[in-house]
Amino acid sequence: MKTIPTQCIGLMGLLALATALPLHAQTPEAPTSTLAQPVAVRSASSAEAMGAPLAAPTTASADYKITANDLMEFDVFGVPDMKRDVRVNASGEISLPLIGQVPVAGLTAKEAADRIADKYKEKYLQDPQVSLFIKEFTTQRVAIEGAVIRPGIYPVTGQLTLLRALALSGGFAPYADINQIVVYRQGTGGAREQFTYDLDKVRAGQEKDPNIRSDDVIVVQRNARRTALRDSLFSDILSTLNPFK
Helix, strand or coil, X not given: CCCEECCCCCHHHHHHHHCCCCCCCCCCCCCCCCCCCCXXXXXXXXXXXXXXXXXXXXXXXXXXXXXXXXXXXXXXCCCHXXXXXXXXXXXXXXXXXXXXXXXXXXXXXXXXXXXXXXXXXXXXXXXXXXXXXXXXXXXXXXXXXXXXXXXXXXXXXXXXXXXHHHHHCCCECCCEEEEEEEEEEECXXXXXXXXXECHHHHHCXXXXXXXXXXXXXXXXXXXXXXXXXXXXXXXXXXXXXXXXX
């Protein structure tokens, strides 16, 4: 076949005090659902992983890994008949004209586009300029641990921010230290990265509400000073009430 050139988130009084020492008098934000509809995104554009504004993001991070059921827009510059939407099947493959099934699960959009270009280059096109945009994210997961009301692993669709992720957990438990919220993630080369955020500053607009990636682990730690004070008061009260001492 001929090669086609292209361009291309009192005692009784003492007892009451000991059990009511919140770090912050806060009302948890109403949870914002991120599960209703997939967000249309384009993953070929780079997006800063941490530090995006609270407004709903319109792009995926450049290192987002394609998974089954993702919907993508495929195009080859200069070949109009090639443009189409393709969905990743359960096996992690997409079906494309001429070259058939191509495995793309686990790749970034750029890596997948490069793989597809190589396949077209083998037999059909000369220097093909392939573009691959992720239009819909599939279900991803984020873990929220520590001093929150409902710790656990939450499925999310599309991208979400730290405030929205914490809202999924139902708000903060007593003695939560919202000025030291830690986000752990796997960085490039498998290295573990750690980011610390002050939620008071985020809410006040002094710091940007960072984007959360799939498989991030968000840890809300307890305030050590407040917890120690509570334990000390309980110890003093129990010692006072103990008839056997």
